[in-house]
Amino acid sequence: MARRKGRAPEEFSMSFLDVICCGFGAIILLLMITKTVEPQIIEASTVNLEGKLAKLTEQVFDIRGETKILNRDLNAKHEQLSEQEEKIAILRAQRASAKSRYDSLQVATGSNEAIAGQLSIAKQALTEEMQRLLGPSYKAKNQLIGGIPVDSEYIIFVIDTSGSMFSYAWERVLKEVEATLNIYPEVKGIQIMNDMGNYMFSSYRGRWIPDSPARRRAIIKNLRGWNIFSNSSPVEGIQAAIRTFARPGEKISIYVFGDEFTGESITDVLDAVDRINKVDANGNRLVRIHAVGFPVQFIRAPNLQTTGIRFATLMRELTRRNGGTFVALNDFR
Template identity: 25%
Template sequence: MKRRRETQSSALSFMDCICCGFGAVLLLFILTAKAQITDSQEQATQSQAAAETLQAAIRETEAKQMALEKEIEALDPQPDSNATSVAQLAAEQERLAKAIEAQAEALAALESEAEPSEEPAALDRPSADNSYLSGLRLRAPRAVILLESSGSMLAEDANSAVQIIQQGSGSNAPKWLRSKAAVRAVLAAIPKGTQVAIFAMAENTQALSGSPQNPYIDPYDNNALLSCLDRLDKLQASGGADLAKALQTVNQLQQRASSLLLIGDGLPSAPAPSNGALSEADRVQLFNRAMAQQFTYPFNTILFPFEGDPSAAGLFWKLSGRTGGITLIPDNDWPAAH
């Protein structure tokens, strides 16, 4: 009786070695990927090198798979051929294909984790704000935000604001917290490529972002953003609001603003007369004095409520319309104070 040919296992042993080798590469990646993905440039380079190694492994495995397919095709198709060898090689081919798929998924995970985050740190992007902020004309490349930080921003009427100041509880005043939350919401909606300068507007104007020499920051630069938000959190509301001085500060910036947003609650209240009393007519006059300056950018306003200032909304609406901006009067539940 004719003896059957013995199974040639050299191909299988070779493929076992290949799979073991690439399995070792994959295991090495799994054990070290988390440690490699850090903020340091050196470790980022190591992560990139690991990805390139994995890509090379995938290419080599694919080449071996093609060689295996050719080997299967070249087997003797006659009845006396070893059918078991063909089945085993086919199974090995399927296992190799799964190994390639696993390595590709690992590479995709590595590249995904290595990419820097596009969202600013410690800043939630509220989806509910779209109905309010989509109409703002915050034109690139440089937007300026003026946050009124006068005493009136502590309450919706003068008596309540004075009482809060006397109690020393201004930091937790709901209206003031909403005003700060509005700044955060606007920052979260700023598109990429737009630099932002944030100023606190009281009797004097101070930069909350960047430096006095260059107050513009990239809101997607986490370090600059967190520094600005820290100053915002520590900001106290007191005194009056000198709109003319604030606009003068903006217009004197070395890099001119291309759009402006005022977050406030009414007409300016500084400089005040010597007796400290300001009628609404006086505040309208202060507003008109501030409007004597030239505007080459859209003037937008988010106006929070304040009793005893009925002409404020109309005057800001008129200003926004004349400059191509918009005035928003938000609902009482927007934005949610943090």
């Protein structure tokens, strides 16, 4: 009996198909779950960021508002500070003015004593012997300015043009020069030099300026702005004036206007002037030297007044030796 051929085994069974179906189902279910949840997460994240941005924007506006307020307050403080600084500047100026007035009063006290001494010397010039010879009715022909005789035919101004003089005393210098010219109604010649020996009018270098009302007005006009270099020492100007213009028999007076002497030695200056301003047979010098002191240096601290004191010392002795008078003003204004 022949054997029955057996059937070949099936490639797929039901259980395998079930597994495959279940797998696909699981994948579909996962996809459905993922698509449902993901948009919710993104939407929630977007909402949170927009909220934070709105909050930050609000904070920025708040900060800007506070900044404007602070800037306004700062500007107000700056204005208050400027007002206070202006008040401080005014108070400092008032204090400086008060100090200047106080210093002027101090200088005036000392200067008045010096002037009193000069007037006393001038008063003693007319001795009892002169009264006996000239008689009680005699009147001196010479005019005086602060005890200074003004009988000269030629006058030379030697003026300190330094910064201290030009800045503080120049208006007074103009007045004193004009006053000196006024007491000489007419002279044969005038010359203007600074303390360095420089001429105001270069066209008249080494020769006299003819006297006339127009020339006198020109002198005052040019003197008003005459601000050239000076070493605050009148020595060079005095020596240049004597060497250039001194002539025997001519009545010449030098007027020295200054406020300080910065040279090294007073004695050397006196000796140098003695050598060139020679004495004639009658005991008279070639030129007469007068001086006017402006107390500019005395507005400074006492330890800085040395050059002003040295000027007064030099001029007092120089004028005494050379037939003149030293006048110390009590104010430089």
